[in-house]
Amino acid sequence: MSGRGRLTVVGLGPGDPRLLTGAAAQALEEAQDLVGYEPYVARVPERPGQRRHASDNRVELDRARHALELAASGRRVAVVSGGDPGVFAMAAAVFEAIEAGDPAWRGLDVAVEPGITAMLAAAARVGAPLGGDFCALSLSDNLKPWAVVEARLEAVLRADLVVALYNPISKARPWQLGAAFDLALRIRPADTPVVLARAVTRPDEAIRVLPLGEARNAPADMATVVVLGASGTRLIARGEGLAPIVYTRRSVPAPEAA
């Protein structure tokens, strides 16, 4: 035992180190152990004496328990997470492990350092598509039934929210994003702007703005966040090689009398 341990779940943001907060950078500096999915651990500059525990993507709870054991033994641990750790990332897994695990873990010094989550980074790149009411849904049916995903998506589409879709597609879930676009097309016009933002702020960044009616054929993968516009989402054409601006109006008109 080397004093009281500490576990901080640190948001690395979308990728560009310039989008890290000062507090997150400090938590990474102070950590004796880094725990996380391998590509996220690899983003953190190596530091002499700091131990690195990189793991596969499919073992969030094992990773959380390992980090808690290290902290309980007195180590200062940073669990690294892409984006914001509280948005479809590691923070909830850590708290699930605390709730189900060794009662002593409840007394640990645990903190979360927020980060720029993918939808905020993507939105900033294209304008302000989240400028009105919006929601963030995970399209993955690994942890919830597809019927729940579909019911939630339909509800927020009908309520005219802008929708950010996380985890839109993977090799094991190849058809869900297409099904989501099909559902959206039954509720929103085919010219509704859709943003497909891949690897935002990273060297392989690729951002596409397409009408909903054409979105089904655009490439997407697990590094993509998809933003479906609402009725107030607008495109501003700019001409001369400048990308169009996508933003959502802040105001919503009163419904017309029937």
Next chain:
Amino acid sequence: MSGRGRLTVVGLGPGDPRLLTGAAAQALEEAQDLVGYEPYVARVPERPGQRRHASDNRVELDRARHALELAASGRRVAVVSGGDPGVFAMAAAVFEAIEAGDPAWRGLDVAVEPGITAMLAAAARVGAPLGGDFCALSLSDNLKPWAVVEARLEAVLRADLVVALYNPISKARPWQLGAAFDLALRIRPADTPVVLARAVTRPDEAIRVLPLGEARNAPADMATVVVLGASGTRLIARGEGLAPIVYTRRSVPAPEAA
């Protein structure tokens, strides 16, 4: 004219300068003119030669036009915004002004630097209440009819999303938050965890975690963000003077057969 102007809408985060990103800090340093709501401008350290244009809260579009005029005249302008500029803040106002304004403004070099928005900062402080699907709604009926606010809130409550409420209350809108809690109580159990997070990370920070049935009597103001838990939102008691953890489980069980 002193070369090509530039307008950057900069997210200051929730208040603590340690939650600023490096990119946002750099945009503030490089700006010749700072434009924004007075308390946000006041957060930025003064810099010799940098002009400060602070204004009242109720003039977003005027402020946006002023910033665009400055940029069009060749100045490097930072429009400062609390939290993330794309979430109920200045970015959409700037793009509305561009769409409706001088066509030359479409050719300006305009960028958005994202920031930690209030719900992410509040969530990190208490655990991970946004750990499942969630939405962000503005409770203000200045820019949309109350009937739309209510219909959206009801839709996301029924869809079992965690709900972050921005702009929950003000002197001119004293009853809307209470009405929102009443609506939530018709749909969610009275013991659902609610987080009222005021001035997160600032010296006057005040965070309360209450059951929904008691939330109506808690103090709240325009600096508060309210997070309504969903069915998967849990409280972990910790004892011995430690605040409870609030988090939302990542998984959603399959609905029981009727």
